[in-house]
Amino acid sequence: MSEIESLDHVLARIADPGGKGNLVTAGRVAMTRVRDGTATIVIDATGLSAEQRAMLERQVRAQMVAVPGIADTRIAMTAERLERTIVAVGSGKGGVGKSTVSANLAVALARLGKRVGLVDADIYGPSQPRIMGQPNRPELAGEQIVPLPAHGVRMLSIGQLIEPGTAVAWRGPMTASALSNLMEGDWGDCEILIVDMPPGTGDVQMTLTQKWKPAGAVIVSTPQDVALIDATRAIDMFRKMDVPVIGFIENMAGYVCPHCGETSDPFGSGGAEAAAGVMGIPFLGRIPLRLSIRTASDAGTPPAAGQGEEAALFKRLAERLVEELARAETGGHHAADD
Numbered sequence: 001m002s003e004i005e006s007l008d009h010v011l012a013r014i015a016d017p018g019g020k021g022n023l024v025t026a027g028r029v030a031m032t033r034v035r036d037g038t039a040t041i042v043i044d045a046t047g048l049s050a051e052q053r054a055m056l057e058r059q060v061r062a063q064m065v066a067v068p069g070i071a072d073t074r075i076a077m078t079a080e081r082l083e084r085t086i087v088a089v090g091s092g093k094g095g096v097g098k099s100t101v102s103a104n105l106a107v108a109l110a111r112l113g114k115r116v117g118l119v120d121a122d123i124y125g126p127s128q129p130r131i132m133g134q135p136n137r138p139e140l141a142g143e144q145i146v147p148l149p150a151h152g153v154r155m156l157s158i159g160q161l162i163e164p165g166t167a168v169a170w171r172g173p174m175t176a177s178a179l180s181n182l183m184e185g186d187w188g189d190c191e192i193l194i195v196d197m198p199p200g201t202g203d204v205q206m207t208l209t210q211k212w213k214p215a216g217a218v219i220v221s222t223p224q225d226v227a228l229i230d231a232t233r234a235i236d237m238f239r240k241m242d243v244p245v246i247g248f249i250e251n252m253a254g255y256v257c258p259h260c261g262e263t264s265d266p267f268g269s270g271g272a273e274a275a276a277g278v279m280g281i282p283f284l285g286r287i288p289l290r291l292s293i294r295t296a297s298d299a300g301t302p303p304a305a306g307q308g309e310e311a312a313l314f315k316r317l318a319e320r321l322v323e324e325l326a327r328a329e330t331g332g333h334h335a336a337d338d
């Protein structure tokens with residue numbers, strides 16, 4: 001076999017491996033050249049994680065060793081910069097279910113076929129490891145933290161980096177660098193990052209919003225007036241920072257009694273939808289107060305990952321979010337903005 005024939009054969013195997021576990025290489029060889037026994041191979045590594053890039057390089061080198069007449073192989077990786085859409089999930093105050101909604105939205109988006117990352121930026125009260133059932137410690141790939149898989153989503157939380165039960169008592173600069181480590185993790189081909197923000201409108205929220213410019217913010221509120229007043233402050237903050245508020249979600253609206261099925265409204269109902277209407281913010285939907293939502297969250301099995309009524313509810317919310325994101329990206333606006 002001549003050198004060139006043999007190289008073609010190897011490249012065909014690299015480009016179309018035809019076997020499981022090697023999908024990463026499929027269609028990625030952009031260019032090859034052989035000169036004086038040195039092969040130069042250009043690979044399109046768009047969307048690959050550092051780990052996948054290293055694996056790809058190892059695979060290509062291993063194949064090239066078998067090619068007669070090639071003394072050296074040079075591999076160049078090119079990558080288009082992936083536009084990653086960041087969605088900040090915020091609330092005016094704590095305890096309204098922002099983390100529960102973030103987790104379930106992330107899972108529901110993944111079930112719609114999106115590649116989703118979830119960042120728990122609630123640095124002082126990280127609850128995503130519990131809600132997503134992923135308390136493990138992430139590994140490092142070079143300088144980057146590698147997100148961990150959970151229910152079809154990749155996720156990172158400060159809670160996975162500190163000892164369980166330890167209080168985070170950091171000051172400004174440490175918090176900012178912890179956030180950077182999470183946001184700049186090895187998110188690979190994730191196209192959407194859902195960021196579970198700390199409650200309120202403090203420094204962390206400002207830094208996050210300034211540095212990573214979310215494409216949009218989603219506000220979670222319970223229906224009571226006090227919660228809605230706080231939510232208005234969060235909306236104000238995002239607007240001042242030029243982040244479009246693309247959705248309002250009412251959580252804990254209507255309690256469905258697990259025994260008799262009767263619905264009561266301990267916190268009132270419809271307040272968030274009315275407030276959203278007044279402020280010209282799209283209303284994405286409401287989630288009832290259900291014991292099953294709390295127990296599923298405590299057990300690390302977000303309802304959105306299941307098959308029940310609640311999974312359908314979160315799916316609808318995710319679909320609405322995708323619609324509103326598309327509208328925000330194309331600069332579309334609602335009649336209420338006029």
Ligand SMILES: Nc1ncnc2c1ncn2[C@@H]1O[C@H](COP(=O)(O)OP(=O)(O)OP(=O)(O)O)[C@@H](O)[C@H]1O
Nearest residue numbers: 094095096097098099100199288289290293294297
């Ligand atoms: N729709 C719901 N039905 C029942 N329980 C809920 C619902 N939403 C959230 N919860 C429960 O309420 C509690 C607070 O929720 P969560 O931690 O998501 O709130 P949060 O706004 O993120 O709070 P913090 O900002 O303090 O982290 C949790 O125990 C959670 O399981």
